[in-house]
Amino acid sequence: MTLAPTPARRGRAATLLVLTALLISTVGDEIALVALALRGADQSGLTSVVSAQMLAGLLPGILLGGPIGRIVDRHRADAVLGVTLALECLVAAAAAAVADGVVLLVATMLLLGALGAVAQTCVMALVPQLFPESGVQLRVNGVMESMRNAGYVVGPLAAGLLSAHGGTGLALAADAGTFAVALPAVPVISLWLARAAGPVSETAGADDDVAAENTATTAKTEGGLRTGLALLWAGAQRRTTLTTIVVTVAATSGINVLLPFFTEDVPGGRATYGLVLAVWSVGLVLGPFALRGRLARRPTATTAVLATTVIGLAYLVVGARPLVPLMLTACLFGGMANAVQNVALRTYVMSDCPPDVRGRVGAAYGATLQSSVAVGFALAGLVPADWARWGIVAGGAVGFAAGTVGWSRGRARSLTPMPDEDVPLIPGQVAAGGRS
Known part of the structure; x- marks a missing residue:
């Protein structure tokens, strides 16, 4: 058998x-x-x-x-x-x-x-x-x-x-x-x-089945991106977390545009540029394995915000002290923090989302991050090539400051008793909670 x-x-x-x-x-x-x-x-x-x-x-x-x-x-x-x-x-x-x-x-x-x-x-x-x-x-x-x-x-x-x-x-x-x-x-x-869904019970009443089907249909057809964004940003903690991430991503994504110009004045030139990208990529692969022990037990929103602080600090070090060994070390930890941020934020959004709206919330999540990246690319285009180093320093500083402020606000909220902030997501449903 x-x-x-x-x-x-x-x-x-x-x-x-x-x-x-x-x-x-x-x-x-x-x-x-x-x-x-x-x-x-x-x-x-x-x-x-x-x-x-x-x-x-x-x-x-x-x-x-x-x-x-x-x-x-x-x-x-x-x-x-x-x-x-x-x-x-x-x-x-x-x-x-x-x-x-x-x-x-x-x-x-x-x-x-x-x-x-x-x-x-x-x-x-x-x-x-x-x-x-x-x-x-x-x-x-x-x-x-x-x-x-x-x-x-x-x-x-x-x-x-x-x-x-x-x-x-x-x-x-x-x-x-x-x-x-x-x-x-x-x-x-x-x-x-x-x-995983299991067999559907045949003893359920026909009226209940019709009501459930109507509710599901309404939930699945109402709204689009605006609805997804409203659900994604519902609740004070989610707004604080996402605002921190959006500001950091916009501030640091433009650094990708500035790095080729910056590394022209660094020993090794183009070779150093390639090495920086490779080391950051290694950090991206290794980063999720750091989610063990105490870090894994932290609320995912807090972990995501802390990771943004490390990303900003890494870029700040790269621009402030353009010494190749120091730059590569900063990029390794920055890449690891980048991956931790992605994992923690994605888990936070997934675990705090009702099943019937996951598609719209997931699409809104992707659109939000990609819009932040696009803003960063556009802002970097305004920086003269000769100012690339200071653009990197500014982007890293903004990311570090945003992460620090976001973490401080999140910590203050966790230490202060707050009323229940759950908000209706769709007719007849309420969010599972604003905390991970």
């Missing part, structure tokens, strides 16, 4: 499968980004074309947050994820064959950016379904973050090697293959979700 797998075994197997699919698809995302950028540079010879491609990949997550959230809430997230992976495979394959002109290259980035935003929203909705407990979510999100960041390291390397030996067409064909390989994970995830 074959024994059914225990919930613990199913959980471990589901984790491994989701992580493997995530790593493969993230590698695919990065291969597409690098390959299309290289093709755009070769075809046009203009930096403006590559810049337009980068913005085209970023904008759909901001502008289409409402429709994406409604799609994920209205339909099963696993089914939407399966369709999304299949479409990404088709778009990448088509790009390998026909995306040669500037318009087609930008359009391809728009399509892949939109599909990537849908996939990320699906993952945010699926993780709480597979792992309902907040503590387990934190561990799973930590490992997922490491796997995703490993994909950010492997993807560009693979794209560079493939493009060098077979052109960007080979790289894009390999990109399509990564999505095809990740696709079989979806029906297995669907099976586990069905088992």
Whole structure:
């Protein structure tokens, strides 16, 4: 007789499968980004074309947050994820064959950016379904973050090697293959979700069934991005946490634009620039493993805010003391804090969100962070190249100050008895609470 797998075994197997699919698809995302950028540079010879491609990949997550959230809430997230992976495979394959002109290259980035935003929203909705407990979510999100960041390291390397030996067409064909390989994970995830839901009782009253169906339909169809943003920012603690994150991300994301100019005056020049990015990426992979012991037991909102303080301090050190060993040490800890912030904030949002609105809240979460990144990029464009170092110092200082103020306010709130601040999320529902 074959024994059914225990919930613990199913959980471990589901984790491994989701992580493997995530790593493969993230590698695919990065291969597409690098390959299309290289093709755009070769075809046009203009930096403006590559810049337009980068913005085209970023904008759909901001502008289409409402429709994406409604799609994920209205339909099963696993089914939407399966369709999304299949479409990404088709778009990448088509790009390998026909995306040669500037318009087609930008359009391809728009399509892949939109599909990537849908996939990320699906993952945010699926993780709480597979792992309902907040503590387990934190561990799973930590490992997922490491796997995703490993994909950010492997993807560009693979794209560079493939493009060098077979052109960007080979790289894009390999990109399509990564999505095809990740696709079989979806029906297995669907099976586990069905088992976790259990059989539906046939003794329930018909009136109750109709009422429940009507309520669910209303919850899943009302509102879009505005609704998701309202839910995401509901409650004083969530507003404090998210404001801190948004300010820090806007202040520090522009540093990515300034770093190439800054490192021209640092020993090693371009080589140092590459080393800084590589060390930060290593920190991104290692960071989630720091979520152990006391740090794992802290409220996730507090952990996210503390991590923003470390990120700001790391950039402040990089700009203030441009000594290569010190810069690399700061980047290692900054990358680790960056990953911890991502994990803690994502868990905070997931664990504090009713099931029927996870899609809209997840889309609003992505749109909020991407908007902050876009603001940082725009502000960095106003800084003269000769002032790059002081722009980095200013961005790091703002991030450090925002994190310190946010942590102080959060600590003051935790020490002061506060009234219940739960607020209605949708008709007939109330938030699970403003604290992690």
